Amino acid sequence: MKAISPHFHRHDFCCPCGCGFADVSIELVALLEAVFEYFQQPVLIRRGCSCTQHNKACGDEYASQHLLGTAADITVEKTxxxxxxxxxxxxxxxxxxxxxxxxxxxxxxRLTVARWRE
Known part of the structure; x- marks a missing residue:
């Protein structure tokens, strides 16, 4: 798949259920590029976009930002x-x-500030 930034491809954000949903926010991709630049390590997308069915399967019963392509759960190598x-x-x-x-x-x-620990 075609690159959408220097370090990310659209398939990095695809819904894991196989439905093909990968309409990721350019603002999110730019932020993740900044994370890469800061840590100088690969940023791995554990969960990006989610369709409604996959979102429910993950236990998200609210209006998750993953449904909008505006969220990612990430890990940064060696960090x-x-x-x-x-x-x-x-x-x-x-x-x-x-x-x-x-x-x-x-x-x-999201447009409001939110912080939490799972």
Whole structure:
């Protein structure tokens, strides 16, 4: 598949169910490029876009940003999820949704500020 940025392809964001949904936000891709540049390590998309069925299968029963193509759960090679979340929170203190988990970091382009730990 064609690259949508220097380090990401549309297929990186495809819904895992195989439906083909991969309409990812350009703002999200730009933010993930900034994460790559900061850490100088590959950014792996664990979950990007989700169709309604896959979103429910993941346990999201609310209007998830993954449904809009404006969210990603990521890992950064050789970097702890807390270090990634700390960078995002310091860089975007008044923007976005940033969630922490033991094994990944969530980032989304919501219009309000949100922070949480799973």
């Amino acid at each position: 702890s999820p807390d270090d990634v979340a700390n960078y995002l929170e310091a860089t975007y203190p008044q923007k976005y949704g940033i969630g922490r988990s033991e094994s990944w970091t969530h980032i989304d382009m």
